[in-house]
Amino acid sequence: MNSIQLEIDLYKTFAENIPNSAVLMFDKDMRFFFAAGEELRRNHYNPEFMVGKTLQEVVPEKSYQALKLCYERVLNGERIQSETNTGTLVYINTFIPIQSRATGQYYGVAISQNVTDLQTTKQQLAESESQYKLAIQGFGAGIWDLFDVNQKQQWWSPKFYELLGYEYEEIEPTTDTFYELLRPDYVDKVQEGVQRHMETDVPFSMEYPLRTKSGVYKWFEAHGQVSRGENGIPKRFVGSVIDIDARKRAEQLLIEKEQLFSAVFQQTFQFVSLLEPSGKIIESNETALRLRGLTLEQVKGLYFWDTPWWNASAQSQQQLQEAIQKAAAGEFVRYETEILASNNQVFIIDFSVKPLRDSEGKTLMLITEGRDITALKKSQREAVETSQILLLQNKQLEDFAHITSHNLRAPIGNMIMIADWLTKTHDDNEKDFLIQNLCNTASKALDTIDILAQILRVRKDLKKEQDVLSFAQILQSVKNTLSAWIREADVTITENFEQAPTILYPALYLDSVFQNLLSNSIKYKSPDRPCQVQVRTFQENGHIVLIFEDNGLGIDLTHNRERVFGLYKTFHNNTDARGVGLFLVKNQIEALGGHIEIESQPNVGTTFKITF
Known part of the structure; x- marks a missing residue:
């Protein structure tokens, strides 16, 4: 699961467990992608109908503009609270912006909690309207009231006790009791927060762990508001707490998983990158960046195929583009290809592109992975x-x-x-x-x-020293050696070494190959036409290929193909024939890992193909 989906799932789990509430989640287009809570149905809204609809499509026109402004503020990162009183029901509305760690995009959460039971609390405590307003101002399920800031005695609502695992009034609700329940490392932080609120009216809003009756610490979110006398001196401090333990543990789990993912992502020996479905880079791990001597800032936002890794060839870039297009469409793609390191060294990698999709099958991002298989x-x-x-x-x-x-x-x-x-x-x-x-x-x-x-x-001599040899120079040397014979036989030799002009090979062997093949072409020339010899080279499947072709007497290969390269095998009544030359040529070529092929027709000519 990717971090975006995990964040959304965590918030949904949290939202579905808020009692007496209506919870809505919406995206940047104000389109609801989550709706839950019994209070929606109480107000004649169908949660299933709302999902996928925009705000404008759901709420009455008279409410739309005000809510639209509120939603826009939330999507810009602002947290908002308001109160709605229908006459019979009272709701606290909290609008919370949630920013995705993965994309930076803001989503919005709207929570309306039915706090009508606070009126009962008001009656039970016989408190003034001012106290009630201060109480509901601190949004949450448990209420605390420091009704005299100069005294340590407090009042805690039954729900507060319940959240801590106690029966109502089972423990004394005092300031000292509260700080005893507070985890020690948070005592100073909470005291400083309360003092700051008292002195400056900076909103009191904190998260802290309290020890429950079972001895286990649980996380709570607290909001409070001080009321002041006519002289501005703090008089009363009222607030609320809600249980956020599940959310905090989920957040911690998310942090740990993100740290684990980051450690694995950064330390793996594989070359890994995260891409947008379009192919733009979101993240690349250290292994991939070090390989090419890059930083993330240099490649982030670039199309993957435009980065220096893929400069080996236009073909590899095109192949990568096609692979990303297939993966964006939902296909897993894997193949072997080449990439460049910082010193322009070519690495062969086992490369794959995997789509990461949401529950609806939409591709959220692409994961590319390359494993070095050069060795x-x-x-x-x-x-x-x-x-x-x-x-x-x-x-x-x-x-x-x-x-x-x-x-x-x-x-x-x-x-x-x-x-x-x-x-x-x-x-x-x-x-x-x-x-x-x-x-x-x-x-x-x-x-x-x-x-x-x-x-x-x-x-x-298999390991005989090899040199970079010019085919043209070797041929010229052999022509000089056989010059009298070439002139006497009136031989025309054409050559084309443009596609593969040189080769790393033992000079003695290459000279022997040329001399034997050229002397054979002259020795077995046709008496009916001028002798023509064509010599050329080219690249084929990563190997250099030499073609030696003449228009001489030719050989009937139907019966002689297996004998052509045999020792003392001759096929024409030539007094100079010994049947040794082709035998030696074949041995020399094959000894160095190459092979030689022949095609020939009687009275047409012979072609030798040598693959080095």
Whole structure:
């Protein structure tokens, strides 16, 4: 429950328990939002009918203007008391302004209490009309009368005794008795208040705790009025008390809850703000303000999306606006987004907007909450990347084992057989032939060992120093290396690196990727058309993507897609083809967490997509 609703509920609870009364509560438009009390029906008013109606819609025209002026004064913070005598009934009317702690808005409470029984008290005491007027002037249910200010003897009404839990005249009604019942820390305060009233006619109106018969202190509100003799000297002091214990305890509970809320609100590690339904900031907690180095004065009253937290992007501001609109309509909204800290560091937060609604479903305010999940998201990302690397490394180990067993077994087995034949032959020509075959086989085995060494080197260099590299500069370096070949093949190379001009990467690997892909484009160019190569980069889902496209011979991927990046896999009758380049490129890229894809059609060309 928000503090506004709690305040209203507390006042309603208090009002519903005032006996012999009519209680009305109204807002700034003089529209009644609470009506209760038996005295309303006694005067032919229906409380249920009055709720939701304005003052003008309820009271007769002849009474409206006077009441309107009275209500306006109350809504400006003034407390008013008056008396109404219908001839048969006497009412004390009290108009009380109540200011909301949450908004500063004034509400009004009108209490009309039937005090007709005071006439009986007047008759019983055989007091003058002056005494009666003074008694009812102190609005309340219990009456006290210090009929001689120079004496300590008083008179207390039966209701006064009842409020204290005593039978009528069970204890002596004296000034000393009163101060004995008064809680010690209030004795000086009450004495000072009485003295000030006697000397200056400053209204006597105080709240103080009195000890009841049960020994428990209860809170009372007292009002009194002194009467003076012809010489102006105080003569008589009459007043009333009402039981406000429930109200005071409710107020204390409200204060404690507000303090608790403030402590939780300010000390929580979450980023919390309270907004108007329109999105304007009412309050932001210290955690949120410290994050951006702000004060509440700098952001209060601003639209939430216009504050420095949301300068990360126009997209995040638009998303926030839409979330606030949905929440204002009653929907709970939650999503992940980014905000900026004071050093422009980007934080990822689990963000939500929750509407706070009244009993009728109207949105009173919005509660926004952001929980920093930057470290969590980083850990999740690293866990995924680690998992992917482990899967990749397992696959590479399988490939490595396969290459070792398959590509070395055959040449080594062949070398053993040739060596065996050499020991058995005596023909010189056959020996020369076998020796030549032995050399070729050994060369092939050495080539395989060299490739395996390169693979091992790639895995060993996973943490190789990375530099900020220019794609254009790397491409130019490779073009310089292959310049004679490019000129001889009449290759046209177009490039576009505007969307992603640089990358953090090991220079040796990026150079190897460009050189292998460009040399393949030249090596497998179509004899039917000039060789054209297009190289470009762009950003996609937070990653840099390199596209390498040519219009060469192409590859039939229907049957060869799984073999494209295999060791010693070739697809054209090219004497220079070894089937090693794409195998190394794939290993180098995947070793650093990237991946490579291929699309190709025979006699159309080939496109490689590398995501770093």
